[in-house]
Amino acid sequence: MSTIEDLLAADPSLLLVDDDAAFLTRLERAMARRGFEVRIAGTVAAGLAAVSERPPAYAVVDLRLEDGNGLDVVSALHQKRPEARAVVLTGYGNIATAVTAVKLGAMDYLSKPADADDVINALLATGEDKPEPPENPMSADRVRWEHIQRVYELCDRNVSETARRLNMHRRTLQRILAKRAPR
CATH class of the missing domain: 3.40.50.2300 (Response regulator)
Known part of the structure; x- marks a missing residue:
């Protein structure tokens, strides 16, 4: 190479x-x-x-x-x-x-x-070789958290609307939003 x-x-x-x-x-x-x-x-x-x-x-x-x-x-x-x-x-x-x-x-x-x-x-990377996987990929918890944050921002930080769009209970969403981002 x-x-x-x-x-x-x-x-x-x-x-x-x-x-x-x-x-x-x-x-x-x-x-x-x-x-x-x-x-x-x-x-x-x-x-x-x-x-x-x-x-x-x-x-x-x-x-x-x-x-x-x-x-x-x-x-x-x-x-x-x-x-x-x-x-x-x-x-x-x-x-x-x-x-x-x-x-x-x-x-x-x-x-x-x-x-x-x-x-x-x-x-x-060439067509023959794939790039190495990242050393520290995002965890599944982090990906979930990022998605929730994105939908929350798209809903203008409206918890009720975000919960409705994510098909999640509003209080559950509030607990997730109150926590720090997972690693």
Whole structure:
């Protein structure tokens, strides 16, 4: 297998698109230390502009951004540079969006929080070898908690509406919301 340096020798350009500034900064530093030439964007519009200006060889794009859907950036990148390798990151993973991301040209679909090694493994994996499973995947309890939090936010933090949509008793939901996130 080739080393990261060998794979990046041809074109190390990487576009990171995420509206979480702290996460974006950490990932930018980590990827730059690993040899990528990193550009960042905090919105779909900025991501589309970066793709239009100079399509990168690699991209890591958050699915849900404040001004739209990150899949628009993946689609634009695939149209401008079909051989580009993109990975979609999200805190709200589901099968339908994973399938859509792959159809639009993404190489992989990772759940947040993903570390730089997980991202590199996904970006550089070839069709023959699958990336290694993450060292510390989210527990089933954490995935459940993330889903409940997402629905709660989508219901404008209305406990009764969230409980109804999740088919759960309101008091049970209140207890879950009062606890800390599981690991």
